[in-house]
Amino acid sequence: MRAALLVTLTLSLRGFAQDLDASPDAGPEAALRDVPEASEAEVTSTPTAAHDGGLLYSADLSDEELNRRFVDDPASLGSMSLGVAEAGRLINGVQMPEGEAWTIVDPANAWGTKETIDALTTVAREVHASFADAKLRINHIGRQNGGWLRPHQSHQSGRDVDLGFFYKDGVNPGSPKQAREKEIDLARNWTLIRALVINADVQFVLVDKRVQKVLADYALAIGEKKEWVDRLFLGADTLVKHARRHRDHFHVRFFAPRSQELGARISPILTSRADQNVLIHRVVKGDSLGKLATKYNSTVAMIQKANGLSGTALSVGRTLNIPIRGPCTQCPLPPPLVVPPRLLPPEPDPAT
Numbered sequence: 532m533r534a535a536l537l538v539t540l541t542l543s544l545r546g547f548a549q550d551l552d553a554s555p556d557a558g559p560e561a562a563l564r565d566v567p568e569a570s571e572a573e574v575t576s577t578p579t580a581a582h583d584g585g586l587l588y589s590a591d592l593s594d595e596e597l598n599r600r601f602v603d604d605p606a607s608l609g610s611m612s613l614g615v616a617e618a619g620r621l622i623n624g625v626q627m628p629e630g631e632a633w634t635i636v637d638p639a640n641a642w643g644t645k646e647t648i649d650a651l652t653t654v655a656r657e658v659h660a661s662f663a664d665a666k667l668r669i670n671h672i673g674r675q676n677g678g679w680l681r682p683h684q685s686h687q688s689g690r691d692v693d694l695g696f697f698y699k700d701g702v703n704p705g706s707p708k709q710a711r712e713k714e715i716d717l718a719r720n721w722t723l724i725r726a727l728v729i730n731a732d733v734q735f736v737l738v739d740k741r742v743q744k745v746l747a748d749y750a751l752a753i754g755e756k757k758e759w760v761d762r763l764f765l766g767a768d769t770l771v772k773h774a775r776r777h778r779d780h781f782h783v784r785f786f787a788p789r790s791q792e793l794g795a796r797i798s799p800i801l802t803s804r805a806d807q808n809v810l811i812h813r814v815v816k817g818d819s820l821g822k823l824a825t826k827y828n829s830t831v832a833m834i835q836k837a838n839g840l841s842g843t844a845l846s847v848g849r850t851l852n853i854p855i856r857g858p859c860t861q862c863p864l865p866p867p868l869v870v871p872p873r874l875l876p877p878e879p880d881p882a883t
């Protein structure tokens with residue numbers, strides 16, 4: 532019974548993970564990987580260390596002040612990340628600015644929390660400081676208001692970003708199925724990973740284990756401590772995790788402490804602003820706009836408008852923003868967030 536349940540769960544997670552990212556890379560051995568197929572799913576990766584429920588990242592704002600400003604002056608609150616990465620949205624998103632240390636592939640979909648944008652700026656400049664010609668290739672972060680962004684499941688709450696690899700001089704990378712790990716510039720990519728780990732609050736990095744292997748070997752070869760490298764790569768509970776279809780980019784999820792905490796705090800008061808009184812629904816088989824409108828006390832027209840839908844066809848698995856009238860009675864809150872300490876490299880041995 533338990534086994535049957537597990538199989539069902541695994542299968543459904545696998546289905547869920549099918550279109551996580553654009554580039555198909557399902558090698559024959561991919562199904563045997565160590566990391567769950569739904570590795571981009573928040574539910575499997577959010578740290579759940581409990582604390583006393585006190586505010587950790589937005590204690591400067593009393594509830595009263597927050598409620599008032601949410602109605603009167605929402606922009607003053609800065610970015611807020613609501614829900615989870617695969618069913619979430621973003622209020623007061625920040626767009627990745629132009630900069631000489633990076634290239635933005637799709638500016639319209641390069642919106643994130645302030646923490647995400649700050650972290651990207653920092654790590655891109657770190658690499659650029661070591662390699663003057665290095666420009667970090669920033670692909671999708673998210674939409675201005677977050678939410679569903681094809682072809683991803685995640686990238687919804689302003690905390691995910693896809694980063695292109697740095698390649699060796701003269702390499703014109705082939706298809707995502709090819710052995711990109713042989714074409715990448717190890718020094719630049721390692722410097723990027725190092726900066727992500729040391730200079731940013733990263734929840735995880737997803738990349739194919741073959742890419743991890745060459746980066747770990749490189750790090751050891753240039754003298755990084757093995758115990759540290761082992762905590763980053765190729766293990767059961769490492770910061771960098773294997774995922775299918777991630778042989779041509781790093782998928783990075785950042786923590787956004789203040790934005791996430793504020794997002795959780797405003798969720799119960801969304802009803803005070805009609806334009807923000809929205810819940811997220813993942814479409815399942817049998818859903819129709821009419822049914823959803825009834826279920827959530829919304830209307831077909833409101834749902835269409837909120838999601839840019841012209842017709843009534845719904846694709847199973849995508850999420851929809853559902854504007855509602857009245858308080859949300861079925862909006863789960865993510866657990867309180869406690870950002871773990873960064874995985875800093877060990878101190879060098881004292882000189883003997």
Ligand SMILES: [Zn+2]
Nearest residue numbers: 552692693782
């Ligand atoms: Zn991604």
